[in-house]
Ligand SMILES: CC(C)[C@H](C(=O)O)[C@@H](O)C(=O)O
């Protein structure tokens with residue numbers, strides 16, 4: 200009887216709203232005959248993060264939440280921050296997320312770039328003919344590189360060290376291989392496009408070399424390409440479909456390109472993410488962290504936010520932390536139907552950010568009913 | 571009698587072809603009554619760079635070319651490189667460009683992002699409604715940052731140091747102010763959007779502080795905004811018009827975002843660039859370097875390349891190195907007419923990359939005739 204312990208951290212502003220819809224979808228999935236037959240259960244525990252935690256406990260991330268997170272299979276998280284708590288200073292809600300990712304050692308950040316249903320391709324600023332069929336995953340190394348390098352800060356000179364160890368590159372390259380196989384499915388592994396600026400940066404020459412060696416030794420059958428970071432910035436807009444597969448990035452490149460990818464799909468409301476500390480099914484026990492890529496949108500009126508990215512993140516949780524691909528696929532299908540299936544079921548439910556007028560709860564209900 | 575000494579370096583493959591069209595346009599401009607009346611003359615000297623230079627002299631950049639460049643008002647450059655000379659090794663054509671920029675101390679790289687005429691907005695992968703009216707300049711610091719930081723390279727660990735001195739940031743911020751005034755024209759200065767990742771990187775906190783201080787002290791009337799690099803990656807696709815003005819970047823961000831900007835305008839054939847070693851009209855004598863952002867396209871058949879970016883680069887040369895704005899404007903207008911003015915003059919000349927069938931020389935001739 201598989202029981203999955205999930206820590207749910209709504210966070211601030213729209214965070215709890217969108218997370219509530221994802222919880223609704225998880226509960227509906229659990230009740231589905233195909234699932235209850237297998238006796239799969241989700242044990243959900245709720246706690247505070249970010250500004251809400253500052254208000255109650257005086258700090259944005261309590262040791263109790265860290266402990267609970269470590270004991271869980273997965274953390275489902277909404278968003279934190281808002282004008283009430285400020286953007287600078289020691290007690291920023293934002294630090295809670297980076298600190299929690301660090302505490303869980305989530306070194307792999309996975310951000311899919313895929314139009315969730317053909318009908319919403321028109322929400323993209325990019326032409327439909329260019330964007331349709333786009334289906335790649337930005338895989339970002341999340342615990343190394345210039346984010347965590349030695350820093351020097353003086354009045355007249357500052358620097359950050361952008362460094363990588365070979366083993367850090369190797370483990371993320373192995374994750375890319377895992378994802379390429381999963382993404383390609385029965386048709387064989389998808390290709391991996393590894394991003395660097397090896398014509399200028401020493402750290403990128405090591406990156407390219409380490410990726411190539413682990414590829415040749417361990418997964419030579421997966422097609423591997425190198426792409427310079429500047430030309431990727433161009434290609435992602437010009438021909439995003441040509442990237443279909445896995446786009447493997449270091450920390451800072453991944454930060455940029457996952458946002459560029461979010462622009463391509465048309466709304467941050469369609470950009471889920473997963474943060475993992477190990478390859479799913481591997482030996483170590485790890486906790487995955489799942490969250491929409493958008494922020495807490497303090498200015499948005501209540502019940503107006505698009506919960507799709509959070510529901511997609513919950514589907515990723517079922518896929519990567521619970522090994523329930525069939526359920527994740529079912530949720531992804533339900534999302535597509537809810538957004539798009541006017542003809543067959545009268546459903547074309549969309550929130551304001553994607554040109555509709557539905558509320559957060561209506562959007563969540565539509566996914567549940569499609570499920 | 572103003573005489574401008576211009577060193578013309580065609581380079582390899584399509585380089586000399588596109589440069590020849592720009593030279594044709596300069597010669598036509600010179601012959602124009604409004605110009606000859608003022609006795610303005612261009613003294614053009616031609617030499618080799620890149621692969622051509624390797625073939626003749628054994629090295630991609632000779633000391634003679636460096637000397638000539640330093641004595642010129644400006645260098646007009648095409649593109650270098652090709653399979654004949656390889657992509658790695660010490661004798662790479664590509665090194666000649668970086669070395670020449672370094673020899674001329676060209677610390678400011680200026681890359682406009684503007685659709686050259688309304689009719690070619692449809693060449694953009696981005697929807698016409700999103701891209702129309704886009705008119706910003708990516709200003710990239712070109713001699714510092716992680717490109718030139720200390721490097722460490724070992725088998726198991728490598729790094730680059732991403733550092734800036736305050737004075738390096740200040741001088742590029744002053745260039746941004748110069749460009750904001752020029753870009754805004756009679757309607758007052760355009761805004762400056764300064765890009766950083768100050769929420770993570772120490773070097774970017776110095777960047778933000780140095781830009782703010784020089785702004786407050788020296789050009790408080792110019793609107794200044796800060797934008798995080800990741801959100802810029804998204805915004806540039808989603809709402810490029812909102813960036814109209816100057817987008818001020820450090821070296822590596824500028825490398826990425828000038829390419830993303832080139833994707834927005836639809837063709838590298840519309841992406842000119844200038845590299846300057848000082849603010850035009852300033853006290854030091856400097857040489858500007860002008861070049862299209864595209865490469866040498868070794869695979870393209872002869873007389874098929876789009877010369878527009880090189881002609882635009884020549885116009886930038888007249889603007890920044892020769893103080894001939896009226897002539898630069900006239901060339902930019904002529905480009906727009908040549909591409910687009912089917913109704914009035916029967917001209918709608920376009921090369922293959924932008925959906926036409928014109929040859930390189932036909933495109934150049936059309937600009938000359940429109941001029
Ligand atoms: C908030 C910020 C520190 C963070 C990052 O840069 O990693 C964010 O941009 C992200 O991508 O999750």
Ligand SMILES: CC(C)[C@H](C(=O)O)[C@@H](O)C(=O)O
Nearest residue numbers: 398399429664668824825828
């Ligand atoms: C060729 C390469 C070293 C160069 C750079 O990174 O500066 C190019 O990308 C550019 O933008 O001119």
